[in-house]
Amino acid sequence: MKEEGLTLKQGMEACSSVEDPFNTDYRMMMTLGHGHFSEVKLAFHVPTVTCVAVKLLRNKKKYNSIFNSEISVMKSMNHPNIIKLFHVIEKEEITYLVMEHASEGELLRRILERGSLPESEAEMIFTQVVHAVNYCHENQVVHRDIKATNILMDCRGNAKLIDFSLSVKVTPGQKLRGFCGTLPYCAPELFARGEYDPYPIDMWCLGILLFLMVAGHFPFQSKSFSGMRNEVTSGNFTIPHYVSISIFNIILELLIINPCRRPTIKDIMRRPMIRASEARSPPPSTPASQAPRALALSGP
Incomplete structure (x- = not known):
């Protein structure tokens, strides 16, 4: 298993979806961190055999404008030194941001x-x-x-x-x-x-x-x-x-x-x-324009 993602034919933009692939496609593994309105978990994406980070945005009604701003900015980011957003999954109470996993931590x-x-x-x-x-x-x-x-x-x-x-x-x-x-x-x-x-x-x-x-x-x-x-x-x-x-x-x-x-x-x-x-920087592990194809599900 490659911790930083598979090399596939990629290049699709992060998208949003109202579907719920979590039950079949994802296995939540452990909590990586907590924020003021969020929690980040390590998850295993079964179709691509890839570890991803999933940010759970809770209390959507209260912080909806903040969440929308964050999602909008992250969707527009495409740089090897900025964490890549693969997929946004909307549920009634929680929004899931599926992101690139950086295995060495903070x-x-x-x-x-x-x-x-x-x-x-x-x-x-x-x-x-x-x-x-x-x-x-x-x-x-x-x-x-x-x-x-x-x-x-x-x-x-x-x-x-x-x-x-x-x-x-x-x-x-x-x-x-x-x-x-x-x-x-x-x-x-x-x-x-x-x-x-x-x-x-x-x-x-x-x-x-x-x-x-x-x-x-x-x-x-x-x-x-x-x-x-x-x-x-x-x-x-x-x-x-x-x-x-x-x-x-x-x-x-x-x-x-x-x-x-x-x-x-x-x-x-x-x-x-x-x-x-x-000149001394290591090569990027995942080109910024790439995202696992199975993570970039079609959606609105």
Whole structure:
């Protein structure tokens, strides 16, 4: 059994279905994780002999607009470093998102097990996440919750960005309001409670992520909301002395308090560290345009 999917003649778009193939086609195996409105399970898809991840979206009446937004964004995503949505199955109370399974689990677990990551590995993972975010921003999608638990690793060491529940598709120049995201990753402008440009939010999150990978801890570590707000808005943090100058400089750029001065994702793509790391990245395990044919059932 291949954990990352079979190589079939593929290329179909993720589709929705009101059918119920679960009773015959799927075998639920174990719970992989929980979210605020969802649960993710490992499942075995019998027709293709493939392991998949199934996200169960519950309480549809209350969160229907959030779910619809997430599904719409995920259907439009087609990148090797973004988890692939194969199939959407609608039921009365639950919506099932059948997705690519990344067998090596969360990046956070890898960091915690090792204390921190070797710089070569951190650079490779960061570069792949940067490519995923660049793809999102090119398509006017802002993720707004980039973090180590929302990055999975596949069996070849490739990073996969997941969980678009807080993502939003924005028009040029559009500003957003409202606090969102995960506290240790939240940008200073979110604490101001005013309007903000959404793109620099993702860039701040990338800075926190890179710091976490090489340091093994967050740059801002307060346990309370008010304490975190004070730490983040003051911008006081210390990068470990052993961090290389190339990573050091990118962290400093991304964790600039003023969002207008933060680099864009295109700016980061041009950094020598990213260019050098691109050549070392492993090949994608499953081409982004592919989905197991039996998973892409015809539907509305």
